[in-house]
Amino acid sequence: MFEFAARLRKLRERAGRPTYRDLARHAHYSIATLSSAAAGRQLPSLAVTLAYVRACGGDEREWELIWRRTAEACAGTPAAAAAAEDRHGGETRPPYAGLAAFGESDAGFFFGRERLTAALVEHMKEKRLLVLFGASGSGKSSVLRAGVLPAFSGVRALVFTPGPHPLEECALRLAATAGLDPASVRGDLAAEPAGLHRIVRQILAGRPEGDRAPDELLLVVDQFEEVFTLCRDAEERERFVASLVHAAQAPDSRTRVAVAVRSDFYTHCTRLPALVDILPHAHHPVGPMTAEELRAAITGPAARARLTVESALLTTLTADAHGRPGALPLLSHALLETWRRRRGNALTLAGYRAAGGFEGALTQTAEAFHHALSDSQRGAARRLFVRLVALGEGTEDTKRRVPRQELGDGPDTAHVLEQATRARLLTVDGDHVEIAHEALIRCWTRLGGWLDEDRDQERLLRTLTEAAALWESLDHDPDTLYRGVRLAAAKDLPRQALTARERAFLDAGESAAQEAQRRDRRSLRRLRRLVGALVVLLVCAVAAAGVAVQAQNTVTRQRNEAVALRAADESVRLGPHDPSLAAQVALAAYRHAPQKRTRDALLSTLSLAAYGAGPTGPRPTGHTPAVTADGRTLAMADRAEILLWDITDPRRPRRLATLDGDGVAMNFIEFTPSGNTLVGVGADRTLRLWDVTDPREPAPLSEHPTGHADAVYAVAVRRDGRLAATSGYDDTIRLWDITDPARPRTVATLKGHAGNVKPVAFSPDGTTLASGSDDRTIRIWDVSRPRHAATVAVLEGHRHFVDALAYSPDGRTLLSGSDDRTARLWDIGDPARYRRLGELARHADVVAGVAFAPHGRTAVTVGVDGAVKVWDVTDRARPAPLAFLTNPGGSVKEVRHLPADGTLLTVTAHRGVQVWNTDLDRVLADACNRVRGTISRAQWAHHFPRLAYDPPCPRRARADPASGIRPGLPLLRG
Missing domain, CATH: 1.10.8 (Helicase, Ruva Protein; domain 3)
Known part of the structure; x- marks a missing residue:
């Protein structure tokens, strides 16, 4: 672009530098147009270029070719831009890092985190140890590498990620810096916590004379959560952390340590003895940018x-x-x-x-990369990307750094790796490969689908990979081979999903198993010869047989219960992949051990199976749901569209219509109580209303700027359908008169919160409005006279942001959910004299949604930990758990009660909709109708080893209401 403008200016100089007034007279274009063409701010049109060349006496045909080459380089495709960069020898440096973290060399392009960087540098100078917590994608790695490291430019620095063996990784980096033997360094680190401190002093003591750099080492441990997701040795994990803490806190310390860890692993960090005492003084949060x-x-x-x-x-x-x-x-x-x-x-x-x-x-970008692959390469891409994800256990999935050799060496794998790296979806560092950023796991729906389908298989594959690596490291020791159930389960894995090393490991295990069977047959023949002698001893053993049988029965019962509990857990993980098999495993587990844990697994599995067992076809997706009062129509906001669905039968949703959001993503949507109007607010801070009287033919009614000075978070509609409320990140709430949906009017602006206002909810009688905020409070507003609305109560008690609110049907109780991982009940029968009631047991992460059942006797809370918890709130002061359901796919973001008793609708982190049924009798009555094929003997042996084959649904579909369970089986009640 700049080169093109420079050539135009040289052409004018060769023409004798005519004035732009003279050029305009000959070219018949304005002075401003011609001067802008030579300024280089943007590429001029071909007509302007040729007129400029004509006025300067240049060759028009030559300049037309020059213009077309330049236009191609500036065209709207990444390929063209990349080609332009190649033609210039890679001199055009992108100013943005994409998915990769900013590095120390990118400090000149790192903007927006100056205040946080200054705070972290000051913290490091004062305390020497920093534990940086932040959500995935909040910029922890970038602020450490491009912000903090340049501030210590004269200090030696080591930056690494822990991987599966953090002590070994740390030893390798230190040994390379000090010129020592890595094995001896690792031994020193493992021996005692002071080992790291001594090695750092040895490194600094070996500096050349005259080196005036500060006598310190800056140690940066990025992606610290890998010590929990990849490291399986708890002892190595604790020794690694103890070494870091001691090196930073020793009286003569020469080490500054900075650790970056995802915020959802804070609880994991508190379980490490070396960290728990210093976390209050060493941790620093990374929040979203202003x-x-x-x-x-x-x-x-x-x-x-x-x-x-x-x-x-x-x-x-x-x-x-x-x-x-x-x-x-x-x-x-x-x-x-x-x-x-x-x-x-x-x-x-x-x-x-x-x-x-x-x-x-x-x-x-990810779909373009995938589309360009052949069929065989797409299969290799699926296997490769799934291997690069560490599956979450109560947390969201994370990326996984793996050695190149683990991915195999086939031509398809090599091509996929090269193309994914070129598209910046993967990064290759030496002999290791990893996903460029965990945002790819959250946003690439195709990868999310692969993970949901292959989750159990992938866990089995990870275990196999580790076992094969151990077998090779021990020179093919036969004692490390798989046998029995583990070998049978691993043999069910698809051969194409295995590397050559893993296939060799399984083949060796199969050969060893066959040899063991031959030895067993020889031993059996010898034992038969001893039977005669044992007959005499048998008479003596009869007296002890009674005791032995009783003991055996006890052991068998306990073993069967343990098998059933494990099968129940497996059924939940199996639900999204094979709902028919999952339903049968859950039913059989509950039959063998009818207790709370198997009942919860049964409800989780059969709810998921019931929703996923219908005919194939489109399913509701999106991030924001709205349901009509009669429960027949569902609206889902999905990027710049709103899709309307008929969910009269939730298992067979039918798409009714699509509303165009004019290219604007909808932040929140809500039906009016009549169900005739849909209200929404988008990222452009505009209030939109649609007529959905006939949901198959919706029509826009009006658009009106909300007047919020920052992003709008939520919208709520009063039960009479005449008043709406919007909440925003400008710390305000706005009330709207929507009596005439075609002409909404602002009624009042409510101020009082000292932070972002998030959830808002009207009371059933419409006289009060509840709002939750990042200032950790809940405000109750009197909106009986909307133009004169005023605060009547401020509820305090949560220790973090308030993210969810729900009124009980009688309007006397409020339920709130918070980032502090709790949900609370409040008595607001008289808001001015509110009382704090019971606290619902903690989630493992943020409580993202809450709801009351229509009858008000039960409530539900959902969270980022993937849990769906149902509570008996008949006694508001002492709520009791009824069911603990689990979403095997991870986070649950939203929840809505449907009119049918015990029926819930949730939205997951992967934008999928799930319907849950907590009525055990109804679930059991319909269970076997969801089964498409009886569990096979091989499947039964895998899930219920050593238990007699007894399928719970022996026929394909049984209409008997009691078919889900044997007659006389006791049912647990919540």
């Missing part, structure tokens, strides 16, 4: 690269990213793709939309 910081992160790198950002693009990006803790890699990738589609030196909104938008840019 609007000003986001604008700096967008415009700063562009200005550094002599680019401009269109104001409409800046506004859209800021609105899309604001308030989202894990949005930074998505923002950086969207900016990188927009830069590849730049128009001259300008980043435009059109280029951003062509790239796919905020989340769509990453999905579009």
Whole structure:
């Protein structure tokens, strides 16, 4: 672009530098148009270029070819931009990092985190130990590498990730720096916590004379959560952490330690003895960027690269990213793709939309990579990407750094690895490969589907990979081979999913098993010869037989119970992959051990199986649900669209219509109580209303700016359908008169919260409005006279952000959920004299949604930990658990009660909709009708080893209401 403008200026100089007034007279274009063409701010049109050349006496045909080559380089495709970079020898450096973290060499392009960087540098100088907590995608790695490291530019630094063997990884890095033997360094680290401190002092003592650099070492441990997700040795984990803490806290310490860890692993960190006491003084949170910081992160790198950002693009990006803790890699990738589609030196909104938008840019890149592969290469890509994900246990899935040799060496694998690296979806560091960022796991729906389908198989495969590596490291020791049930389970894995090393391990195990069978047959023949002698002894043993039989019965009963409990847990994980088999495993487990744990697993599995067992076809997806009062119509906001579904039969949803959001993502939607109007607020802070009287033919009614100065979080509609409320990140609530949906009017602006206002909910009688905020309080507003609404109570008690609210049907009780992982009940019969009631048992992570059942006797809470908990709240002061259901796919974000008793609708982190039924009698009555084939003997032996084959649904579909369980089986009641 700049080269093209420079050539135009040289052409004018060769023509004798005529004035632009003279050029305009000959070219018949304005002075401003011609001067802009030579300024290089954007590529001029072909007509303007040829007119400029004509006025300067140049060769028009030659310049037409030059213009077309330049236009191709500036065209809106990443391939064209990449080609342009190759033609210039890679001199064009992207100003944005995409999915990769900013490194120390990128410090000049790292903007927006100046205040956080200064706080972290000050912390490191004062305390020497920093534990940096933040959500995945909040920028922890970037702020350490591009912010903190440059501030210690004269200090030696070591940056590494722990991997499956953190002590060994640390020893390798230290040994390479000090020129020592890695094995001896690892031995010193494992021997005692002071080993790391001594080695650092040895490294610093060996500096050349005259080296004036500070006598210190800065140790940065990135992705610290790998000590929990990849490291299986608890003793090695504790020794590694103890070494880090001792090196930073020794009286003569020469080490500064910075650790970056995902916030959902905070509880895991508190279980480490070396960390638990120092965490209150060493930890520092990384929150989402403010609007000003986001604008700096967008415009700063562009200005550094002599680019401009269109104001409409800046506004859209800021609105899309604001308030989202894990949005930074998505923002950086969207900016990188927009830069590849730049128009001259300008980043435009059109280029951003062509790239796919905020989340769509990453999905579009991943889908383009996948589409370009052949069928065999797509299979290799699926196996490769699934191997690169560490499956979460009560936490979200994380990326996994694996050795290159674990991925196999076939031509398809090599091609996929090369293309994925070129597309910046993967990064290759030496002999290791990993996903560029965990945002890919959250946003690429195809990868999420692979993980849901292969979750149990992948866990088995991970165990096999570790066992094969151990077998090789011990020179093929036969004692490490699989035998029995483990060998049988591993043999069921698809052969194409295994590497050559894993196949060799299983083949060796099969050969050893066959040899063992031959030895057993020889031993059996010898034993038969001894039978005669044992007959005499048998008479003496009869007296002890009674005791032995009784003991054997006890052991058998306990063994059967243990097998049933394990099978119940397996059925939940199996549900999304094979609902028919999962239902039978859960039923059989409950039959053999009818207790709370197997009942919860049964409800979880049969609910999932019932929803997934219908005919194939489209399923509701999205991130924000709305359900009509009669429970017949579901609306799902999915990016810039709203899809309407008929869920009269939740197992067989039918798509009714699609509402176009005009390219704007909907943050929240809600039906009016009549179900005739749908109200929504989008990322552009506009209130939209649609007529859905006939949901098959919806029609837009009105659009009106909300007036919020920042992102709008939620919308609520009063039961009479005449009043609505919107909440926003500008710390305010706005009340709307929607009596005439075609002409909504602002009634009042409510102020009082000192932080982002998130959930809002009207009381059943419509006289009060409850609002939750990041200031950790809940406010109750009197809205009986909306124009004169006022605060009547401020509820305090949560220790973190308030994310969810729900009124009981009688309006006298409020249920709240919070980032502090608790849900609380409040007596607000008289709001001015509110009372704190019972606290519902903690979730393992953020409580994302709460709801009361229509009858008010039960409530439900859902969380990021994947749990769906049902509570008996008849006694509000002492709520009791009824059921603990589990979503095997991870986080549950939203929950809505459906009219049918005990029926729930939830939305998962992968934007999928699930329907749960907690009425055990109804679930059992319909259980076997969901079965499409009786469990085979091989499947039974796998899930219920040593138990007699007894399928719970021996026929394909049984209409008998009691078919889900044997007559006389006791049912547990919540």
